[in-house]
Every structure is written in structure tokens, then in C-alpha cells.
Amino acid sequence: MQEIRQVAAAIDLRVRQLEAQGIKGPAIADHMFGYMAGLQRIYDTASDETLIDLSRRYPGFHHYATLMEALSEKNQAMMEAGTHPHGDLPVLPEPIKLSLESCWRAPPNWNAAINPRWIPVALPTTSMNSRG
Structure with a gap:
């Protein structure tokens, strides 16, 4: 039960952050x-x-769950009607699904995940072509 609450709280926080950024x-x-x-x-x-x-x-969490339910229903309706743009794609095998799932959970900074001593370097804000 504790894990479920933690996941729901994390979803809630992320949705509120996205909405605060204007993503709706x-x-x-x-x-x-x-x-x-x-x-x-x-x-x-x-x-x-x-x-x-x-x-x-x-x-x-409620907003995200409702949104995902609506998207799932729309997806299913398109599959049944034969109008889904990707309806001809095969179902992925379970090992591939598990690999993709682990990628989704991975830290967004791959370099830091691979090498903990990696320090991000700020890139210049001007492009090479903008030199006068």
C-alpha cells in the first residue's frame, strides 16, 4: 500500500509540474x-x-489516470474500426517490453548513470555560424 501511495504521489507531483509549465x-x-x-x-x-x-x-494522479483511460479507449476504438495509424504493427515480445520499461525508468541523464563522476559542461549559447 505504501508503494502505491508513493507512485500516486509522484504522478501527482509530475502532473502538477507539467501543468504549471503550461502543458495540458x-x-x-x-x-x-x-x-x-x-x-x-x-x-x-x-x-x-x-x-x-x-x-x-x-x-x-486522478487527472493522469483519467487521461490515460480516455486515450486507451480511443486507441481501442481505432483498432476495432481499422483506422488506427499503427494497427498493422506486431505486438512486442515480453523481453523487449521489459527492456523498454527499464529505459523509461532510467535516469534522464545517461552520462551520469554510466559514469557517476561525469560533470555536465555548459555549451556555448551562440552557434559557430553566428561569428561576425
């Missing part, structure tokens, strides 16, 4: 790939009562 509606999903597995884990393990409680406590 379906565009939120584009920024939340790393949270899809956590949301699915909550769906798979939480009771209806727990989902209701999480939705009340964490409005950002």
Missing part, C-alpha cells in the same frame, strides 16, 4: 512515459476503494 490535456501523456508502468501496477493491485482514495488525495 493529452500533451501531458507525452511527458509521462516513465510513469505508465507505475500506473499499470496501481491498476493491477489496488482495490476500487484504494483507487477512489488515491484520486481524492492526489488530483494530478
Whole structure:
């Protein structure tokens, strides 16, 4: 139960951050790939009562869950109607799905993940072509 609350709180926080940046509606999903597995884990393990409680406590979680449900329903309707733009793609094998899921959860800074001593260097803000 504690893990479920932590995932819901993390989703809530990220959704609120995105909305504060002006990202709204379906565009939120584009920024939340790393949270899809956590949301699915909550769906798979939480009771209806727990989902209701999480939705009340964490409005950002509720917003994201509702958005993903609507996108899923739209996706399914397009598949059934034969109008899905990627309907001919095969289903990925489980090992590949697991690899992709681990990539989504990886730190956004790959260099730091590979080499903890790596220090980011600020790049110049002017381009090479702008020299006079």
C-alpha cells in the first residue's frame, strides 16, 4: 500500500509540474512515459476503494489516470474500426517490453548513470555560424 501511495504521489507531483509549465490535456501523456508502468501496477493491485482514495488525495494522479483511460479507449476504438495509424504493427515480445520499461525508468541523464563522476559542461549559447 505504501508503494502505491508513493507512485500516486509522484504522478501527482509530475502532473502538477507539467501543468504549471503550461502543458495540458493529452500533451501531458507525452511527458509521462516513465510513469505508465507505475500506473499499470496501481491498476493491477489496488482495490476500487484504494483507487477512489488515491484520486481524492492526489488530483494530478486522478487527472493522469483519467487521461490515460480516455486515450486507451480511443486507441481501442481505432483498432476495432481499422483506422488506427499503427494497427498493422506486431505486438512486442515480453523481453523487449521489459527492456523498454527499464529505459523509461532510467535516469534522464545517461552520462551520469554510466559514469557517476561525469560533470555536465555548459555549451556555448551562440552557434559557430553566428561569428561576425
